[in-house]
Amino acid sequence: MNVHSIMCDNVKIANPKQSIQEAAKLMAEIDAGALPVGDNDRLVGVITDRDIAIRAVAAGKSPDTPVSEVMSREVMYCFEDDDIDDVAVNMAGIQVRRLPVLNAQKRLVGIVSLADLALHAGTGNAGTALSGIAQPGGLHTQSADQGAAAAR
Numbered sequence: 532m533n534v535h536s537i538m539c540d541n542v543k544i545a546n547p548k549q550s551i552q553e554a555a556k557l558m559a560e561i562d563a564g565a566l567p568v569g570d571n572d573r574l575v576g577v578i579t580d581r582d583i584a585i586r587a588v589a590a591g592k593s594p595d596t597p598v599s600e601v602m603s604r605e606v607m608y609c610f611e612d613d614d615i616d617d618v619a620v621n622m623a624g625i626q627v628r629r630l631p632v633l634n635a636q637k638r639l640v641g642i643v644s645l646a647d648l649a650l651h652a653g654t655g656n657a658g659t660a661l662s663g664i665a666q667p668g669g670l671h672t673q674s675a676d677q678g679a680a681a682a683r
Contacts, residue, residue, distance in 0.1 A: 535611040537651035538632045538641035544569040545598050552594035567631045568602050576602035
């Protein structure tokens, strides 16, 4: 089974100049915890509810703070024709709960999440992904101390 068959294809995109408050409102409207960030038809980052909470609110930033100041710039992704078993292993390895999905022309066509794996691909794939995601630390940790250690 490939990613296209389980992904969410109704994706909203944040702009890096948009405020984090606007991004949070959009997340609330679509009931999502993450938004791809696009600029000039190019994927430049991802912003999550956790980015807003930890990198903005906890740091005392204003709701008017641009998305670009708190988003994750390293964009991990998969392709729509990738096998879901491979994607589950990849999500575990890079410790992410969601991945933007690109087509062959590298255009954003959807998002695949841990929930998509659990609901549509079975608990084995979700378990594979979750077993890696649940490990503490890693590249995508929000803690200043953990982030510095992971970057070394």
